[in-house]
Amino acid sequence: MPVQSTNPDYEAHIAEWEMMDDALEGECAVKRNERNLPKPSGMVEAEKLDAAGNKYLYQNYTDRAQYEHWVRDSLRSMMGLVSRLIPEIELPTGLKGLEDNATADGFGLKQLFFRVVRQAISHGRVPLVVNIDESGDPYFSTYATRNAINWDTADQGGRQDLVLSVFREFRKKGGDRYSHDCDTVFREFFMQGNVCYTSVRNEGGELVEEEKPLGSTGTDNRLVKGLPYLPVIYCGSTDNSPDVDEVPLLTMARAALKSYQLSADYFTALHQTSHPQPWVAGMDETVELSVTGPSAAWDLGPKGSCGYLEFQGAGIEAVRTAMEDQKNAALEAGAKVMDVGGTESGEARKTRQNDQHATLHSIVVTVAEALEQGLRYAAEWKGYDPAQVVFTVNPEFIIPAVDAQVLAELQKAVMAGTVSADTYWMYLTTGKLPERAYDEEIKVMTIEGQAGRRGVGLED
Known part of the structure; x- marks a missing residue:
């Protein structure tokens, strides 16, 4: 099979990832892809008669449609947290x-x-690779979800581990420094024996960079250290297995896309309602009508008549209601709190916020674990103890409010010697009291008292 062969799960989810790419890029990207707004049958038939002459019909239909940036705004709000x-x-x-x-x-x-969290929210999958540069220092590479085209697992010492990862890359062509033309190549990581190898091939499958153990540096391909595994992590929205995870914002993206499709009919109907079609009948064949408008008058002759074919728009309200339903569906996805004109209670808003934070909680924990695993790979690669590596994040998104009355009582307790200054300071800065037993609190006060005496020269 060729190097650009793809994993079956990739083929099953690529349409979702491309949808998310369009949703995040915005209205221009959505309107560039005709699949996002299928042509009405009448326009299809019109283009069969005269493709060039009737192309404007679909162009006007698309131009009037409106894509709501709920997905992009939601992602920005989540990243703000x-x-x-x-x-x-x-x-x-x-x-x-x-x-x-x-x-x-x-x-x-x-x-x-932050980068990995953002992509995990938007696409549910972040390919993360630990590598070694020419000077032998480790670093991380990330790939767009759609460029991680193939992967495979197999039994490795009794465990199911990665044995293949293939990524699509783009290399700028030589010549004009102002050009952005690129060649497509494929970087692969694979197990050969008990050592991870890497190579780069072009679209024809020819080697661009020779196969060598990962970590070979310099012109003499000096090996830093061979790895008995692929230092590749597929960070997801729920776990870090190679399997494809769900996309957290996919429901919102689908609702936004459906609202966009409905808006094309809605705004076209409004346009036709406000621009009725004039008609004439019974005119002499010598009469020519070429101008309409409030400043034009028609001479229809003695037998001519005219009028307007007015678009009644009976279905406009139904389309508008359907658009509102899609907005509500997006809200229910729990990705972003949006203004719904006062129709939502405070308790409902709080529930949706909690849903959002729960989603963020799992993503943040998963990303932190992926980065910690990658750092442990780097430590092992360089000969350090992986147990010395720590990368953790406390996913606390809500900043508690500081109650002025509680703060005043804590200050009195500090002055009376019943509460430590550390407790007072923690509440002042975080709005939380420390989680410790009172005997531990006494130890903290004892330490603070000893430090205070040393400060005024009573000890030493």
């Missing part, structure tokens, strides 16, 4: 540089975390 999270990172000394330089384009782990 995620941006408040601060990962807890612990790395071996030799890998500290990854905190500020972890990606192929030179960004740190926190930025990588």
Whole structure:
């Protein structure tokens, strides 16, 4: 089979991923693809008679349609919540540089975390690869979901592990530095014996970069360390197995697309209602009518008559109601709180927010686990103890409010020596009280008291 062969699950889900690509890019991308707005049968027949002359019919139909950017706005709102999270990172000394330089384009782990979360929300799948650069330093590469075309698992020492991952890449052609023309190549990672190998092939299957153990660096292909597994992680929306996960925003994207299709009929009907079609009858053949409008007068002759064929628009209200139903369907997807004109109770809004946070919770936890696994791969590759790696995120999205009365009582308790200053400070900055037993609280107050005495010279 050729190198561009795809996994059956890829073929089953590529249409969903392309839909999400269009939904996130916006109205221009949606309108570029005719599959998003099928032609009415009348326009199809009209183009059969004169394709060039009647092309304007579908163009006008598309131009009047309106695509709502619910998906893009929802993703931005969700990422606004995620941006408040601060990962807890612990790395071996030799890998500290990854905190500020972890990606192929030179960004740190926190930025990588945001990128992976964003793609997990929008597409439900983030291919993540740990690699080694020419100087022997590890870094992460990510791929667009649609470019991870093939993968396979097999028994490896009694476990089902990845044995193949193929990614589509685009390499800029040489010559004009202003050109953006690219060649398509395919990077593959595969197990050969007990070592992970990599190579790059063109669309004809010819080798562009020779097969070599992953981690071979420099002109002499010096091997950093052979890996007995593929350092590839398919981060999903619910887990990190190679299987394809659900797309969290897919329901909203489908509702937005259906609303777009309905809007084409709705706004076309409104246009026809406000622009009735004039008709004439019984005119002398010598009479020519070429101008209409409020400033034009027709001489129809002694036997001529005229009028308007007015579009009644009986179905307009039904279409508008259907569009509103799609908006409500998008709201029920739980991806974003939108203004629905006061028809939603505060309790319903809170429930949808909780649904959104639950979705984000699972995604954030899954992404943190994927990055931690990737960092452990890098640690093992470089000869460090993987157990020294920590990458965790507390998915707390709601910032609790600080009650002024509680804060005042805590201040009195600190002055009376019954509560520690640490407890007061934690509540002031987070709106939460520390979760610890009172004997632990006494220990904290004891430590604070000793530090205070040292500060004024009573000890030492």
